[in-house]
Amino acid sequence: MRYPMEFQDKTMVITGAAGIFGGWTAAYFAKRGAKLCLSDIRMDALEKVAADLNLDPATTLLHATELTSDASMLDLVDLVRREWKAPDILVNNAGIYTRFSLLDMELADWDRVFGVNLRAPFVLTREMAKLMIAEGKKGSVINISSGAARKMNQNSVPYCTSKTAIERLSKGFAMELAHHGIRVNIVEPGFAPGSEVSALDDAYVQNMLKNIPLGRASGPDDAPGAIAYLCSDQAAFITGAVLSVDGGNSIGNYKRPEPAAPASAG
Template identity: 80%
Template sequence: MEFENKTIVITGAAGIFGRWIAAYFAKEGARLCLSDVRMDGLERAVSELGLDRSKVLLHATELTSDASMLDLVDLVKREWKAPDILVNNAGIYTRFSLLDMDIADWDRVFGVNLRAPFLLSREMAKLMIAEGKAGSIVNISSGASRKMTQNGVPYCTSKTAIDRLSKGFAMELAEYGIRVNVVEPGFAPGSEVSELSDDYVTNMLKNIPLGRSSGPMDAPAAIAYLCSEKAGFITGATLAVDGGNSIGTYKRPERDAAKAG
């Protein structure tokens, strides 16, 4: 097991991608610190995934609260001294016209999607440095960082910014052997927070060149690779794991559209 007893912090761990990431690393022998604003969601994830509770820490983290995030950092410091890996997975997507969007909503998107990864990366990196750990940080972004969507400007902008922030951390942490990379997962229906209609899912699948949605092994395997010794010379990189969805506009040939539907 490649990550036997490695310590891994995952934010947004009660969501669909967070669960998949947690399940993957648990199978590889890692010890997990699962963070989410919903403690009941974390408890349910532990139960439904059949995780070894003795190897799991849980923290209800409000990612717009500095005090809450620093409490998460303190928990990790008390229990592990420092993590080996941080996965900034949590993110929120809101649909607003810029003309109608309230400043508080704008601030929340950037608080969760950008400010929280900055603060957690900074503080967890300090723990790694103090313990002499050549750790790894992976920030979860999106193909939306390169492609603007109508009424999705705040999300797209925050993801563009997280890409740049990741490169900045990669430069500054390189001297300590800490690598920072980005993974862009593909479309994955099934979120409890943002439910999608069947028609929406069908239309989305038609736009993905490889013709399917993201599965439970896709993004986690890419994250694990970037955190592994195999990727020891990779930092500041962005890896799209989206079936080609972010390449550009794609219209599925008629013969394939019927299959995808």
């Protein structure tokens, strides 16, 4: 299948690239001509993504990044600077979803959630934006959030709080980077079961699916398509926006109607 090469030779950094949404985003943009820098905590997982997508080693960058380490993040930035001078697109996709009662959660777990979900996007957006400014690139930053930014979930308070914060941070960056021509937007992907990091049992998955108005989980082109739109020239006048791509899941409480009983014979 031939795809429109709308991102031909655009350079793109994706964190959490070995996860579900990261992998889907890498696949979507690779098919459309982008040169990718894939970042995740495990190099073997990144190598598998690159192999599965048949990415060209000559134009693909891989970096094992520990997003709670300043040195590791700055090493990623330096790799991008050496190879590309500056990226065209940064997608801060990596995130940690934990299920802890606040009374039971260790301080180290709290710090790691906020380190990966909030501090890392701050550091990487700041540093990648400096590269864009130095090269005169009118780049695009996409921060991956969640409908949890607006809806508190029991036993997931740190995650929800971090996603509320990343949306506010994104709007702040959008305001401060606007005069450099750098746009910063937010995508809230929908529910996608299957994560190896945050495994979900079947009962939880089925209950979640019943509450999605459009009746299905997120697919491989849903969130990446929204990211592509926000990074495209068609969205040149959009910054600081939040785009929910979740089948209506974040609208509010929803109960799927029961199937109508068959009419009885006369």
